Amino acid sequence: MALDDLFDQLDRSRGDCLDRLFTLLRQPSVSAQNLGVRECAGLLAGMLEEAGMDAAIMETEGQPVVYAERIFSPEAYTVLFYGHYDVQPPEPLELWQSAPFSPEVRNGKIFGRGAADNKGQLLAHVLAVRTWLQTRGALPLNVKMVFEGEEESSSPHLDAFVARNRELLKSDLVYTSDGPLHETGAPLVVLGVRGILYIELTAVGAAWDNHSGNKGGIVPNPAWMLVDLLRTMRDRQGRVCIEGFAEGVDPPDAATVELIRRLPFDRQKIRAAVGYEGFDLDAETYYRKLMLEPTFNIAGFTSGYGGEGSKTIIPSKAVLKVDFRLVGGQDPEDIFRKVCRHVQMHAPQIQVTFLGAMRPSRTRPGLPAIDRVIAAVRQAYGVEPMVQPSLGGSLPDYVWTRTLGVPSVLVPYANADESNHAPNENLDLEKFYTGIKCSLCVLDRLSRGQAPAGQARPAGSA
Ligand SMILES: [Zn+2]
Structure with a gap:
C-alpha cells in the first residue's frame, strides 16, 4: 500500500514535530547526576498520550520507565520500540557553541544534549504513531514502547x-x-551485540615495596605472579586456554557469513581510524574478529615504578584489568566462574574481582520480520541498508532476546558526526524527519507480516 498520505501529513507537520523535540531537549534528564530525569519522564508520557497512546510511568529501583501502548487487536502483530530518555552529562560546558539544554538549529542540524542520543531517535517512533493516527485514525498493528531513564548509567534495572x-x-x-x-x-540494520565480562586480578607479595638488591631473590614479585598466570590463560597463537571458555561459540552460519561478505571494507581507512599502520587483515577475518569472535583483552596492568629513570624495587602489589568480549552462547557469569576455577588451579593466591558484565545477543538473519525491517529501511532511505550481524561493542540487547525471548533489531537514525556524549551533540534535521519516515515504513511493513504461529492475521492485512 502506498504511504503517500502518511508522508504528506508528516511533511505538513514538520514544524510540530520539531517543536516537540525542542520541548523534550529543553528538559535536562542527566541520569548520572539525577538531574531532571523524573520531570522528563512526565513530559514524555504527556507526549505519548497526545500522540494517541496509553502511557504510564512505571517505577524501577532507579529512574522510572515510560511505558506506552496502542493495541489494535490482541491477535495482531506487536512491535515494541525501545529507547532511552536520559542523557549524558553536558560537561565541559565551555566547549558548547549553544547551551546544551537550549536547543537550536544551525546549518541544518539540531544542536542540544540528547538531540541524537536518544531523544530525537525515540521521538521519531512516537511521531510516526502520531502521524499515522492523525492520517488514518487507527494503527495497523499493536505498538508498545519502553523508554528507560538509566541507559547512560548502564541500564542497571x-x-x-x-x-x-x-x-x-x-x-x-x-x-x-x-x-x-x-x-x-x-543506513544500517544491526542484528546483535557482543557481550562483556570485566574483571580485575590482584596479586600481592610483601607488605611493602622492597629493595631489589638488598632483598632481591628472597621476596616474591606479584608482577611475575600475574605474568605467569597470564601465560596459562592464553597461548602464543592467541587461543584462550581457560577451560570451557569457547563453549557456546559456534562457527557462524552461512547466512551470517554472507552478510559480512557484503559489508564494505577499506583497509587504508581502517588503518587511519585505529592509528595502526600494521593492520593487514582481510575483510572477512576483520568482520569475524570484530563481530563473531570473543576477545581476551588486557585493558590495564599496574605494578611497581613507572616514572622517569630507574627505581630498584620489588613491587608489593600488581593489578590487572581484563575485559572479555563474548559472543553466541557465552554467558558472562559462567565465564567468570571458569576464570575463578582456572586461577584457583594455577595461582590460588591471586584475587579475582568481578567488575561488570553484559550478555551477548544475536537475532538470526533471514527471519521474515528482519526482512520486513530491511525493506522498510530501504524504502525510507532510498538505498540498500548494510546489514551487520553484530556490533563489536556491547548494549543490553539481551534483555529482549533472552529475558523477553523476542528477536531484536537495531536501526540507527543519527548522522555519523552526531557527537553523542561530547559537546555540541547534534542531529541532522533531515535525518530526524527521515527517521520518522522510517518508523512509518516499519509500522507498515510489519503490519503486513504474518501473525505469530497459531494466531489469525489482523483484518485488512495482506
Ligand atoms: Zn549514549
Whole structure:
C-alpha cells in the first residue's frame, strides 16, 4: 500500500514535530547526576498520550520507565520500540557553541544534549504513531514502547523490569534506534551485540615495596605472579586456554557469513581510524574478529615504578584489568566462574574481582520480520541498508532476546558526526524527519507480516 498520505501529513507537520523535540531537549534528564530525569519522564508520557497512546510511568529501583501502548487487536502483530530518555552529562560546558539544554538549529542540524542520543531517535517512533493516527485514525498493528531513564548509567534495572513485566511487554519484535548511520551515510540494520565480562586480578607479595638488591631473590614479585598466570590463560597463537571458555561459540552460519561478505571494507581507512599502520587483515577475518569472535583483552596492568629513570624495587602489589568480549552462547557469569576455577588451579593466591558484565545477543538473519525491517529501511532511505550481524561493542540487547525471548533489531537514525556524549551533540534535521519516515515504513511493513504461529492475521492485512 502506498504511504503517500502518511508522508504528506508528516511533511505538513514538520514544524510540530520539531517543536516537540525542542520541548523534550529543553528538559535536562542527566541520569548520572539525577538531574531532571523524573520531570522528563512526565513530559514524555504527556507526549505519548497526545500522540494517541496509553502511557504510564512505571517505577524501577532507579529512574522510572515510560511505558506506552496502542493495541489494535490482541491477535495482531506487536512491535515494541525501545529507547532511552536520559542523557549524558553536558560537561565541559565551555566547549558548547549553544547551551546544551537550549536547543537550536544551525546549518541544518539540531544542536542540544540528547538531540541524537536518544531523544530525537525515540521521538521519531512516537511521531510516526502520531502521524499515522492523525492520517488514518487507527494503527495497523499493536505498538508498545519502553523508554528507560538509566541507559547512560548502564541500564542497571532494565533486565529486572523486563523480567517483572514479561506479560505486559509480550511482542513479536523489539526495534531500537540509537547510534549513528554508517559513516558513508548508508543506513544500517544491526542484528546483535557482543557481550562483556570485566574483571580485575590482584596479586600481592610483601607488605611493602622492597629493595631489589638488598632483598632481591628472597621476596616474591606479584608482577611475575600475574605474568605467569597470564601465560596459562592464553597461548602464543592467541587461543584462550581457560577451560570451557569457547563453549557456546559456534562457527557462524552461512547466512551470517554472507552478510559480512557484503559489508564494505577499506583497509587504508581502517588503518587511519585505529592509528595502526600494521593492520593487514582481510575483510572477512576483520568482520569475524570484530563481530563473531570473543576477545581476551588486557585493558590495564599496574605494578611497581613507572616514572622517569630507574627505581630498584620489588613491587608489593600488581593489578590487572581484563575485559572479555563474548559472543553466541557465552554467558558472562559462567565465564567468570571458569576464570575463578582456572586461577584457583594455577595461582590460588591471586584475587579475582568481578567488575561488570553484559550478555551477548544475536537475532538470526533471514527471519521474515528482519526482512520486513530491511525493506522498510530501504524504502525510507532510498538505498540498500548494510546489514551487520553484530556490533563489536556491547548494549543490553539481551534483555529482549533472552529475558523477553523476542528477536531484536537495531536501526540507527543519527548522522555519523552526531557527537553523542561530547559537546555540541547534534542531529541532522533531515535525518530526524527521515527517521520518522522510517518508523512509518516499519509500522507498515510489519503490519503486513504474518501473525505469530497459531494466531489469525489482523483484518485488512495482506
Ligand atoms: Zn549514549
